[in-house]
Amino acid sequence: MGQVLFIVWRESVEALLVVGILNAWMNQNPQGRAGKPYLWGGVALGIALAILLAVTLFSASTLMAGSQDVFQTVMEFMASGLIVQMVLWMREHGRTLKKELESGLAENASSANWWGVTTLVAIAVAREGSETVVFLYGMLGSADGQTLLHMSGAALLGLGLAFLTFYLLQLGGKILSWRLFFRVTEIMLLLLGASLFLAAVEKLISMELLPALIDPLWDSSALLDDMTPAGGVVASLTGYRAHPALMSLLAYLSFWAGVAGLFFWRKRRPAA
């Protein structure tokens, strides 16, 4: 029972983190509300994709054995890139969005970006959602009436807890100053982007498309073991590894170097 609750919560939180931050941001900006249909459209698309993915995983899991990894790798790289693009865009347009929309000049640019929101949210929801669907489908399908009731309860509770996290984020937007909220969520999103980038690079390593170089570089499992439930959450939200390969560390560092470089470059450019 506890595992149903935990898995549903954990898978939902990662997806809701993205949705929650975007939604809170849109609430802060009166003009941001225009993007809401794109946001919730992305959620709906993501859920549909999750179910489709789960069905494919079940019906063609032997057929998909090879391409499942490839597909996930591409998805993770895309999601990571979209998160960085989103954060950059928010930094540049967050405070001036209202003015720009009023003058009508940025309308095209921002409506093009709303489709980016849809894509990002759809990927985030589909990625976590497909695992949840596979998990629940099998768990619920094999249970008898009584257990089924208990398990559905636990699943709903897990989803409820995830929405509580989502709600706290929304609340955060109201309690904290706009500037602080922006800073905190920016870091959370970038950490998630780094974690996705690392997960994709590690898939390339395990497909032997990239060398691991030194593996492992160190062992910090005594400090925080990424194989425990709590450590696993930290690992998926920040990219923490207890036994990183040198290539993983290089990938992680180059992600942050790339982000820093992009921020610096965009700052020096006159606002476009």
Place this chain on the structure above:
Amino acid sequence: MKVAMFLAAAALSMSALADDMPTYKLEMKDGVVNPARLQVPVNTKFRLEVRNSGKTPAEFESTQLRKEKVLAPGVTSSVVILPLAAGEYKFFDDFHMATGQGVIVAK
């Protein structure tokens, strides 16, 4: 698109190459992994054939080995593990974390 095609080709060539390596079997059954302690040779690439013989889905996962694979009930699938240095490598069934713990020992 090109990247995706390249990756797909690489995945295909990989599965073709995968035939001449030692294979070890692992069974996952509703939260029980068997063997829970799997001994493998050190510095040797090998294939792990994971079979989910339970009634619930399982996910073979190891952050340490950088592997995750979802298995529907009754499904058998393989993961290729790259040469390991001597030591212990933990893995678990992500869908049954309470009991589904195991370790691969490279000796």
